[in-house]
Amino acid sequence: MIVLTIEEILKEVLNEIKPSKEDMEKLQLKANEIIDKIWEIVRENSYPILEVLLVGSSARNTNLKDDYDIDIFVLFDKSVSEDELEEIGLKIGTEAIKRLNGSYNINYASHPYVNGEVDGYEVDIVPCYKIDFGEKIISAVDRTPLHHKFLISRLNERLCDEVRLLKAFLKSLGLYGSDVKTKGFSGYLCELLILHYGSFINLLKEAQNWRIGKKIILKDIFEIYKDVDINKLKKFDEPFIVYDPVDLNRNVASPLSKDNFCRFIFYSRQFLKNPSIEFFKDYAKKLEEILENREHGYRLILKIPRENVVDDIIYPQMEKLQKSINKVIVKNEFVILNSKCFADDNYCYLYWEFLVYELPKIALREGPPVFEKERAERFLKKYGKVFIRDCKLFAYTEREYSHIIDLFKDIVNGNLQNISIPKYVNPRNGKIIELNSHGEHKQFNKECQ
Template sequence: MYGAEIAKQGFSGYVCEVLVYYLGSFENVLKRMSKLKNNEMIGESPRKFDSPLVIIDPIDRNRNLGAAISIQNVTNLILIARNFLKKSSISYFKEKSKNKIPVELAKNTLVVSFKYKKRSDDIIYGQIKRAASSLESQMNKEGFNVLRSDAVAYDETNASLLFLLESLSVSKNEIRTGPDVFSSDFSTKFIHTNSKKSKLMWTDKEGKLQSLQTRRYENAKSYLNDLIKNHIGDSGIPKGLRPDFKTGFKIKSGKDKQSTSVKKSISKLITTDETAFSTN
């Protein structure tokens, strides 16, 4: 949560100083955060900004320091502030070890690892975060429900994309929903396009066409492998990363043996942050 680099998208040291400057003390910062409203502005500016937390730079009132802070870090701070104010503890200021990996969730986690030509952290993290987001969207479209995703770069030339799924496998059947029958041209086109692929076609209670078909992929790992290996141009992976993927990549389960850096990232992805979600 602390750190302005793109890998963390958190609160920089300067942002922390500005918050204390505006609010008077660390305790007041926590009190304000605990009651924060979406898009709330701290400081004054003639401009409107679109970010979960707006922090006006006192040196440049047209600059929003909160723009670079992710929604996850903002909401985590809100939860942690509420818990700390209820029951303060020095443990909040100590980094907790997160190497324990819940097996039940790890088996539904996919890790796509590859090597890349060395480049700055800002560039590689921008690329791998976009890649993870795009692949998440592609898997969701294919019927695999991705719950969370993340990306990590480590050891200067290694990177991994992480995906926690509801399940790695889905039913071999899928339903394609078409237009309502009253839309003549569209319904005719839907029937023509899907008739040969359909096991069953019918109209539902809303008058919309339904087609029961065999799903192309039942396994998320197989789908992801085929997408990256054979259809990378349609994957949404940034062009700057494609040559790196073409030199080779591996897809493993979260329960397989991983490097220390990846193991930490998996743990972060699939474990609950007790400081934010404590019930004490």
């Protein structure tokens, strides 16, 4: 078996993940064609546009192979009202794509923008205000052109390839993406980290010493803001803090969860200890398959019809509901081995795995020593019949729920008042699905509950 060095591994990975020069040239030509069409529409209508800018990883040459999205920002003068910006921005975006025989729809971020397809390329045309470094933003997307301008002047070809390696590593580990499902590293965060540490390997080495609350302030910040005082920077209560050079009141790493921060530290260490190309080839998916290939405890799913709302809303609400239900489960002394939630277009799924599904009907409650008069009296008052063992009071009680299904039936029937129910994920609309060891299931319908 041939053992590759880290350098050989990274070279092989880069050959697999880096877009070809020809593909990048084609993308640039198509982006220029769309930008020319936008300017054509702007001139025809005398729209108050200051700049049209290609942004994102494709524009900065940090994209991975087969990631050829075209993100175009249309920059308005700050004197334009937000209503005007939205209206004109949508007119420009839709008309440009129509003239290029593409298809489109309207999506929403901090305000509406046009998402479409032109000759096989996914295209976003986003209106925003033109602002300078240090100026207050009007909408969240106003930062994006400044992000691009900050990075494009600092990332050379070598650093761009280092960014690609980091993205591929994170993608394989299931840590790439700042959406509410992934809670990982954004592309912009990857670029800032490589800019700060100088290379993928340097970043992994430094990550060995990270702890919760790790803070990064890029040296470039002191070049942009001459009078910045690090002691007066905004404080963030998050596991990883990377100050945005465009907006010092923003933590670029805020979407990153604590567990994913720790996973990055752990797998950085594992890769450096035992370098392998496998860390770049769906590592998390393969690991999950290994972990699932085992004996399971008792598993069930709460299946709830999905409301017509975006992931950014539905996932936090699923997590909130599951956390609330978990408190009730633990209070009733069932041991949770695993819990997670996910959604498709039609349903929300809250999944649990338990050590056991049934507990004895009788529980033993341990009380205080008999010498502690006041506590002993309270225990006696609460439980009535008590006995003494090893100088302590004990009592037998009957559990309210001895089977986990009975607890979940009361949840979906609305019989428990101490469940926090979010607006769009209501367990009362749910069905309980019981999984057996083969993954087959038995569904408990409302009628039999």
